[in-house]
Amino acid sequence: xxxxxxxxxxxxxxxxxxxxxxxxxxxxxxxxxxxxxxxxxxxxxxxxxxxxxxxxxxxxxxxxxxxxxxxxxxxxxxxxxxxxxxxxxxxxxxxxxxxxxxxxxxxxxxxxxxxxxxxxxxxxxxxxxxxxxxxxxxxxxxxxxxxxxxxxxxxxxxxxxxxxxxxxxxxxxxxxxxxxxxxxxxxxxxxxxxxxxxxxxxxxxxxxxxxxxxxxxxxxxxxxxxxxxxxxxxxxxxxxxxxxxxxxxxxxxxxxxxxxxxxxxxxxxxxxxxxxxxxxxxxxxxxxxxxxxxxxxxxxxxxxx
Numbered sequence: 557x558x559x560x561x562x563x564x565x566x567x568x569x570x571x572x573x574x575x576x577x578x579x580x581x582x583x584x585x586x587x588x589x590x591x592x593x594x595x596x597x598x599x600x601x602x603x604x605x606x607x608x609x610x611x612x613x614x615x616x617x618x619x620x621x622x623x624x625x626x627x628x629x630x631x632x633x634x635x636x637x638x639x640x641x642x643x644x645x646x647x648x649x650x651x652x653x654x655x656x657x658x659x660x661x662x663x664x665x666x667x668x669x670x671x672x673x674x675x676x677x678x679x680x681x682x683x684x685x686x687x688x689x690x691x692x693x694x695x696x697x698x699x700x701x702x703x704x705x706x707x708x709x710x711x712x713x714x715x716x717x718x719x720x721x722x723x724x725x726x727x728x729x730x731x732x733x734x735x736x737x738x739x740x741x742x743x744x745x746x747x748x749x750x751x752x753x754x755x756x757x758x759x760x761x762x763x764x765x766x767x768x769x770x771x772x773x774x775x776x777x778x779x780x781x782x783x784x785x786x787x788x789x790x791x792x793x794x795x796x797x798x799x800x801x802x803x804x805x806x807x808x809x810x811x812x813x814x815x816x817x818x819x820x821x822x823x824x825x826x827x828x829x830x831x832x833x834x835x836x837x838x839x840x841x842x843x844x845x846x847x848x849x850x851x852x853x854x855x856x857x858x859x860x861x
Contacts, residue, residue, distance in 0.1 A: 557576070557577045557578070557579060557597045557598050557599055557600075558572050558576050558577070558578045558579070558598070558599065558600045558601075558602065558856065558860075559578075559579050559581065559584075559594060559595070559598045559600070559601045559602070560572075560578065560579065560580045560581065560582070560601075560602045561581060561582060561584040561585045561591065561601065561602070561603050561604075561607045562582050562585050562602075562603055562604035562605075562606060562607060562626065563582050563604070563845075564580070564602060564626060564845075564849045564852075564853075565845050565846050565848075565849035565850070567846070567849070567850075568846075568849035568850050568852070568853040569849075569853075571853050571857075572853055572856065572857070575857060576599075576600075576857075576860060579594065581594070584607070585603070585604070585606040585607045586606075588608060588610075588613070591607070591613065592612075592613055592616040593616075595613065595616040595617035595620070596616065596617075596618075596619075597619055598617055598619060598620055599619050599620060599621045599622075599860060600620070600621060600622045600623070600624060600856045600859070600860060601617070601620065601622075601623055601624070602623075602624040602625075602626060602852055602856065603623065603624070603625060603626065603632070603633070604625070604626045604627055605627055605629060605632050605815070605836065606632070606815070607632060608632050609623055609632065609633040609634060609638070610634050610637070611634050611637035614634070614637055614638065614641055614643065620641070620643050621643060621644065621859060621860065622643060622644040622645070622646060622855075622856060622859045622860070623638060623643060623644070623645045623646065624646050624648075624852035624853075624855055624856045625645065625646065625647040625648060625852070626648055626848050626849065626852055627647065627648055627652065627839060627848065628647045628648060628649055628652070628839075629647075629758060629759070629786060630645065630647060630758070631758065631759045631786060633645060644859055646852060646855040646856070646859070648847075648848040648851045648852055649705075650705055651844060651847040651848040651851045652839035652840070652841075652844040652847070652848055653705050653706045653709045654709060654843075654844065655838065655839045655840065655841045655843070655844040656706045656709075656710075656784050656838045656839045657706055657709035657710040657712075657713055658713070659782075659784050659810065659834075659838035659839075660710045660754045660782050660784060660838075661693075661710060661713045661714060661717070663780075663782045663784075663808035663832060664693060664698070664714075664752040664754075664780060664782060664808075665693050666808075666832065667752075667780040667782075667805060667806035667807070667808060667830065667832065668690055668691040668692070668693060668696070668751075668752070668780060668805065668806075669690035669691065669692075670688065670690035670691070670805075670806070670830070671688040671689075671690050673829055673830075674687075674688050691778075691805075693714075693717050693718070693719060694717060694718030694719065695718060695719070695720075696719050696720070696751035696752060697719065697720045697721070697722060697749055697750050697751050697752070698710070698711070698714040698719045698720070698721045698722070698750065698751070698752045698754065699721075699722050699723070699724070699741075699746040699747065699749065699750025699752065699753045699754070700721065700722070700723040700724070700725075700738075700754055700756055701723075701724050701725075701743065701746070701753065701754070701755050701756060701757060701766070701767075702723075702724070702725055702755065702756035702757040702785070703723040703724075703725035703728050703734070703735070703738065703756070704725075704756055706756055707723060707725075707754070707756035708734060708738075710754060710756075711723070711736075711738050715737075719752075720739075721737075721738045721739070722738065722739040722740070722741045722746055722749065722750065723735075723738050723739070723740060723741065723746070724740070724741055724742065724743045724746045725740070728740075743771070744771075744774055747771055747774040747775050748774050748775070748776065749776070750775070750776070750779060751776065751778075751779050751780070752779065752780050752781075752782065753767075753775065753779060753780070753781050753782070754781075754782040754783075754784070755767070755781075755782070755783045755784070755785040755786075755789055755790070756785055757785055757786070757789060758785070758786060759785075759786035759787070759788045759789055763786075763788075763789050764788050764789070765788070765789070765790070765791040765794075766789050766790075767781070767783075767789060767790045767791065767794075767795070768790075768791035768794045769791070769794045769797075769798075772794055772795065772798045772803070772804070773798075773803075775803075775804060777803060777804075777805075778804070778805040779804060779805055780804065780805045780806045780807060780808070781795070781804060781806075781807040781808070782807070782808045783807075783808070783809050783810065783811055784808075784810040784811065784838035784839075785811060786811050787809075787811040787812035787813040787814070787815060788813045789811075790809070792809075792812065792813060792824060792825075793824060795807060796824040796825055796828065799828050799830065799831065800827075800828065804830075805830065806830035806831065806832070807830070807831050807832070808831075808832040808833075808834070809831070809832070809833055809834075810834045810835075810836055810837065810838040811836055811838075812836075815836060816835065817833070817835070
């Protein structure tokens with residue numbers, strides 16, 4: 557039995573269903589209790605980021621052989637508990653790189669230009685032309701925190717648009733050819749020179765609130781911050797405070813410390829016109845969903861065979 561607990565491309569689901577007994581039940585992501593009840597006899601579970609694959613859940617799944625992750629982050633999967641039970645974990649590495657990279661560049665353009673929130677004023681009969689004079693992407697510096705595959709795709713697009721690119725990644729050797737003509741920098745130096753700061757790190761004990769009061773204070777006045785990595789990497793309270801003080805030019809958040817974002821969680825952001833909020837969709841496009849779903853379907857099929 558294969559259990560799919562979050563949305564997956566229908567062609568990939570059909571492929572799995574043709575070969576194995578498959579339960580496509582996206583509603584299970586909302587109830588850990590109901591999910592545990594469905595785990596008996598499950599040999600493979602396919603999840604996104606909402607389903608929590610905990611050690612406790614694995615205790616209800618004695619037949620589980622593998623976990624397919626429709627994405628790349630593994631903070632919702634207890635990888636050590638899976639390893640201890642000889643359960644393979646397959647993330648969709650590389651399948652949504654382009655989608656996230658495009659989100660980063662698009663967010664930077666929208667925030668720097670600053671003209672796209674004039675919709676309501678225009679409909680009200682106003683003509684705020686002078687207030688909408690924004691900034692160009694070309695000539696600005698993109699600072700990437702983490703320089704993995706997604707960050708490198710963002711760097712390619714930024715350079716093609718005339719941006720300078722620097723990156724901080726203590727795990728990438730200086731001699732690694734992946735750096736290309738991207739300038740390696742310490743974190744503090746990057747924050748001081750970048751016009752756009754984009755995060756590309758996993759959520760770990762070391763990266764929790766990596767961007768908080770001290771780091772935000774280093775950023776240039778008018779700089780913008782993009783987080784399409786993981787919620788918790790940015791201290792949301794500190795970010796909201798800095799933005800209210802007018803110290804940043806804007807921010808785009810696709811991920812949050814608590815997801816889904818509740819009204820109480822969102823209250824700290826109310827009134828910030830230069831803030832873009834999206835519901836963890838940077839890596840989700842029609843095209844990337846097909847790639848991610850097919851990749852994981854292939855991995856699960858290969859494993860079960």
